[in-house]
Amino acid sequence: MDSGDQITVEMRLAAIEEKLDRLLAHLGLDGDGPATAVPGRTEAQANTEAQVSALILAGKKIQAIKAYREATGQGLKDAKDAVEFMERSMRANGGRR
Numbered sequence: 808m809d810s811g812d813q814i815t816v817e818m819r820l821a822a823i824e825e826k827l828d829r830l831l832a833h834l835g836l837d838g839d840g841p842a843t844a845v846p847g848r849t850e851a852q853a854n855t856e857a858q859v860s861a862l863i864l865a866g867k868k869i870q871a872i873k874a875y876r877e878a879t880g881q882g883l884k885d886a887k888d889a890v891e892f893m894e895r896s897m898r899a900n901g902g903r904r
Contacts, residue, residue: 834889855879856893863894 835852855878862871868890876886 830892834892851878859890859893860897863890863897868894 855875858878859871859875862868862874871890871893872883872886875881875890876883879886879889881889
C-alpha cells in the first residue's frame with residue numbers, strides 16, 4: 808500500500824469513528840463503561856436499558872423493541888434500530904453492555 812492509499816484509509820477510518828461517536832452520543836452511551844456512568848443519564852434510562860438488555864439476552868427481541876418503544880416513545884424503526892445496535896454491541900462485548 809502506498810502513502811496515498813494509507814491516507815485514504817486513515818481518512819475513512821476517521822469518518823467512521825466520528826459517525827460512531829455521534830451514534831453513541833445520540834443513544835446516550837459513552838462506549839467506555841456501563842450505561843449508568845454516562846453523564847446526564849437518568850436512573851429511569853439506565854433501568855430501561857437494563858430491561859431491554861435482559862430481554863435481548865433472553866432472545867426476546869420483539870419484547871425488547873416493545874419495551875424500548877414504551878420507555879422512549881420512539882417509532883418502530885428507530886426502536887428496532889436501537890435494539891439491534893444494543894444487540895450488536897452486546898455480542899461484540901461478550902454478552903455485556
